[in-house]
Amino acid sequence: MQAVSVTGLSRHYGTTRAVDDVSFEVASGEIFGIVGPDGAGKTTLMRLLAGIVTPTSGGAMVAGCDVVADPEAVKQRIGYLSQVFSLYRDLTIGENIDFVADLYSEDLVRAGEAKARMLAMTGLAPFVDRQAGRLSGGMKQKLGLMCALIHRPTVLLLDEPTTGVDPLSRRDFWRILADLPSQGVTIVLSSPYMDEASRCHRLALMDHGRVLAVGSAAELAARVSGQMVEVVTPDPRGALRVLEGLPGLLSATPFGDALHVRLDGDDAVARVSAVLAGAGVVFSEARPAEASLEDAFIDLVGRGETA
Amino acid sequence: MRRTRAIARKEWIHILRDKRSLAAVLTLPVVLVLLYGYAVNFDLNALSFALVDDDHSAASRHLAENLSGVRPFVFKGTLANAAEADSVFQRGIARVVVVVPAGFERLLDSGRPSPVQVLVDGSEGTIATIAQTYTVGAISTLGRTLTKAQAQGRGISKRLLEPAIDVRVRVLYNPDLLSRMFLVPGLIGIILMMLAALLTSGIIVRERESGTFELLAASPIGPMELLVGKMLPYLIIGAADVVVAVGMGWAVFGVEPKGSLLLLFALSLVYVLASSAIGLFFSCVARSQQTAMMMAFVATVIPTMILSGFAFPVRNIPLVLQGLSQMLPATHYIAIARGIILKGIGLGPIWWHGLALALLTVFWMRLALRKFSKTL
Numbered sequence: 001m002q003a004v005s006v007t008g009l010s011r012h013y014g015t016t017r018a019v020d021d022v023s024f025e026v027a028s029g030e031i032f033g034i035v036g037p038d039g040a041g042k043t044t045l046m047r048l049l050a051g052i053v054t055p056t057s058g059g060a061m062v063a064g065c066d067v068v069a070d071p072e073a074v075k076q077r078i079g080y081l082s083q084v085f086s087l088y089r090d091l092t093i094g095e096n097i098d099f100v101a102d103l104y105s106e107d108l109v110r111a112g113e114a115k116a117r118m119l120a121m122t123g124l125a126p127f128v129d130r131q132a133g134r135l136s137g138g139m140k141q142k143l144g145l146m147c148a149l150i151h152r153p154t155v156l157l158l159d160e161p162t163t164g165v166d167p168l169s170r171r172d173f174w175r176i177l178a179d180l181p182s183q184g185v186t187i188v189l190s191s192p193y194m195d196e197a198s199r200c201h202r203l204a205l206m207d208h209g210r211v212l213a214v215g216s217a218a219e220l221a222a223r224v225s226g227q228m229v230e231v232v233t234p235d236p237r238g239a240l241r242v243l244e245g246l247p248g249l250l251s252a253t254p255f256g257d258a259l260h261v262r263l264d265g266d267d268a269v270a271r272v273s274a275v276l277a278g279a280g281v282v283f284s285e286a287r288p289a290e291a292s293l294e295d296a297f298i299d300l301v302g303r304g305e306t307a
Numbered sequence: 308m309r310r311t312r313a314i315a316r317k318e319w320i321h322i323l324r325d326k327r328s329l330a331a332v333l334t335l336p337v338v339l340v341l342l343y344g345y346a347v348n349f350d351l352n353a354l355s356f357a358l359v360d361d362d363h364s365a366a367s368r369h370l371a372e373n374l375s376g377v378r379p380f381v382f383k384g385t386l387a388n389a390a391e392a393d394s395v396f397q398r399g400i401a402r403v404v405v406v407v408p409a410g411f412e413r414l415l416d417s418g419r420p421s422p423v424q425v426l427v428d429g430s431e432g433t434i435a436t437i438a439q440t441y442t443v444g445a446i447s448t449l450g451r452t453l454t455k456a457q458a459q460g461r462g463i464s465k466r467l468l469e470p471a472i473d474v475r476v477r478v479l480y481n482p483d484l485l486s487r488m489f490l491v492p493g494l495i496g497i498i499l500m501m502l503a504a505l506l507t508s509g510i511i512v513r514e515r516e517s518g519t520f521e522l523l524a525a526s527p528i529g530p531m532e533l534l535v536g537k538m539l540p541y542l543i544i545g546a547a548d549v550v551v552a553v554g555m556g557w558a559v560f561g562v563e564p565k566g567s568l569l570l571l572f573a574l575s576l577v578y579v580l581a582s583s584a585i586g587l588f589f590s591c592v593a594r595s596q597q598t599a600m601m602m603a604f605v606a607t608v609i610p611t612m613i614l615s616g617f618a619f620p621v622r623n624i625p626l627v628l629q630g631l632s633q634m635l636p637a638t639h640y641i642a643i644a645r646g647i648i649l650k651g652i653g654l655g656p657i658w659w660h661g662l663a664l665a666l667l668t669v670f671w672m673r674l675a676l677r678k679f680s681k682t683l
Contacts, residue, residue, distance in 0.1 A: 052525050053683055075527045080522075080525040082521040084518035088317065090321060090324045095317075100522070104526060
C-alpha cells in the first residue's frame with residue numbers, strides 16, 4: 001500500500017510556480033527524501049501534503065486520505081514538523097507536548113507513556129520544565145519531533161528537520177528516525193543536504209518547483225550521463241580553468257580536495273590527463289569514479305535547463 | 308471540548324507569563340477612568356465675566372457685586388465700552404460680558420423693565436449654552452429681588468408680585484446634574500470595549516506571525532474549538548476589568564451603582580463577549596498584529612465615541628447613522644450601564660439591549676468563522 005501518492009500536484013503564487021506538476025509515490029514504511037536547493041519548492045510541497053496549503057491543481061493521497069477533499073482526516077493521521085519552529089516559546093517542553101497531545105485528542109495514559117519514553121530517548125528529560133524558547137536548535141527540533149509523534153501518526157512529514165542543527169544533534173535525530181519505519185511509520189522529509197539524502201530509502205530531486213527524478217541514491221547516480229573522472233590535484237582552480245575548454249565536458253565540480261569531471265564520450269580519463277598535462281597543471285591522479293548524488297543532481301538540473 | 312480546553316489553558320499560560328502585558332491590561336482601566344473622568348467634564352466650575360457699565364449708578368454697581376457673589380461667577384473687571392468685549396473674548400479673559408446701558412437705574416426706579424445686554428462667547432458651544440443659562444438665571448433672580456424691594460418701598464403687597472405658577476424642579480437620578488454621573492457609565496463602556504477588542508485583535512494573527520499557526524493548521528482542531536478556546540481566557544480578563552472599571556467609578560467619582568451588581572456584571576460580560584468577537588474577526592482577517600489592532604480600533608473605539616450615546620444622545624444622530632449606532636455593542640451597553648448604575652432599574656426595561664448584545668456576539672463570531680481559514 002502507498003503511504004503517499006502525489007499526482008500532478010501544482011501550487012502557483014501569481015506567476016511563480018512554487019510546485020509545478022509534481023507526481024511521485026511513497027511506499028509504506030519508507031524514508032523518502034525530497035532534496036533540492038533553497039527555493040526549489042520543498043516547503044510548499046510539504047505544506048501541500050500536510051493539507052495546510054490548497055493546491056492550484058492536481059492532488060495527493062496521504063495516509064489513505066485525500067488532501068483536497070478531506071484535509072482534516074489527513075491531519076489526524078500525519079505528524080508534521082514545519083521548517084519554522086512552530087511550538088510555543090513561553091511554554092515548557094512538557095507543556096508543549098501535553099498541549100499537542102490534547103490537540104490530537106490522544107489518550108492521556110498512552111500520551112503520558114509516549115512522552116516519558118521519548119523524553120528519555122531524546123535526552124530531553126532533564127529539561128522538561130525549561131521553556132522552549134530557551135532550548136538550542138537541536139533540542140528544539142527534537143521537541144518538534146516528539147510533538148509530531150505524540151499521536152502515533154502513520155505518516156511523518158518533516159520539513160528540513162536538521163537545517164541549522166549541530167552535527168551531534170543531527171546524528172541523534174537520525175537515530176530516532178531510523179527506528180520509525182519498523183513501527184510502521186512512513187517518513188517524508190525534505191533536505192538541502194545531499195549527504196543526508198543518502199540516508200533515505202528513496203529520493204525525489206527537486207528544482208524550480210519540479211521533481212527532476214525519483215529513485216534510490218544509487219539509482220539516481222547510475223543515471224548520470226557520460227563518464228566520471230576524479231582528478232586529485234593541489235591546484236583544483238587551475239585545473240578547472242583548463243578543463244573548461246575541453247570538448248564534450250558535461251560538468252566539472254570541486255569535490256573535497258578533488259575535482260569531479262564528467263565527460264561525454266569514451267576514454268575520458270585519457271582525455272582529461274592529456275589536456276591537463278598539456279597545459280602544465282600539476283595533478284597526482286586522474287581515475288574513473290562513481291557518480292555521486294551531487295553529480296546526479298547537477299546533471300539533472302543541467303538537462304532541465306537545456307530542455 | 309478537550310481541544311477547546313487545551314487552547315484556553317495554553318492561552319492562559321501566555322497571559323500569565325507575559326507579566327508586563329498582564330499588568331498593563333489590569334492597570335489600564337484605572338488609568339483610563341482617571342484620565343477620562345477628570346478630563347471629560349461638561350460642568351462649569353468657574354464662569355468669568357466682565358462688566359460694561361454705561362450707567363455708573365448705585366444700581367449697576369449693585370448688579371455687578373451681586374453677580375460676583377453667585378457661584379460660579381468670577382468678576383474679571385470693568386470694560387470701557389461694549390466694543391472691548393471682542394478683545395476680551397479673543398484673549399479668553401471672560402466667557403460672558405454684561406452690558407448695563409445708560410439709564411438703567413432711572414428705568415428701574417420708574418418701575419419699568421430695565422434692559423441688560425449679555426454677550427456670550429459662543430466658540431465653545433456646550434459651555435456657551437450653560438454660561439448663557441447661568442447668567443440669564445442669575446440676573447433674573449436679581450431682578451426679582453430688586454422688584455420686591457421697590458414694591459415694598461411703595462407699599463405694594465409682595466403677594467401680588469408672586470408668579471401665578473410656581474415651578475419647582477427636582478432632578479432625579481443625578482440631582483446635582485453632575486456630568487460625571489452621566490459620563491462614568493459611558494466611560495466604563497468605552498474602556499471595556501477598547502480593552503476587549505484590542506486584546507482579542509491579536510489572538511489569531513499573533514500565531515500567524517510567530518509561526519505557531521502552522522502547528523495549529525496542521526492539527527485536527529476545528530475552527531470553532533480554536534476561536535472559542537482562545538476567547539475564554541480574555542473573558543476572564545474582561546471580567547476583571549469590569550470589576551476594576553466599575554470599582555474605580557464608584558471609589559473615585561462616587562458613581563455608586565444603584566441597581567443589582569449581579570445584573571450589571573452579567574450584562575457586562577455579554578458586552579465584553581460582543582466586543583471580543585469584533586476583535587476576533589479582525590484577528591482572522593488581518594495579516595499583521597498592527598493592522599488587526601488598527602482595524603479593531605477604527606471599527607470600535609472611533610464610532611463608539613461618536614455614535615454610542617457616550618457624549619451625544621443617540622436620538623440626535625441622523626437616522627441613517629442611528630442604524631449604525633445600533634450595530635455598536637457600546638450603544639446597548641451604555642444604555643444598560645446608565646439604567647442600572649444611575650436609575651437602578653432591573654432587566655425589564657433593558658432586556659432587549661442585552662439580547663442585542665448577544666445577537667451582535669453571534670453575528671461577529673459567525674463572520675470571524677467565515678473568514679478564518681486553516682491554511683497558511
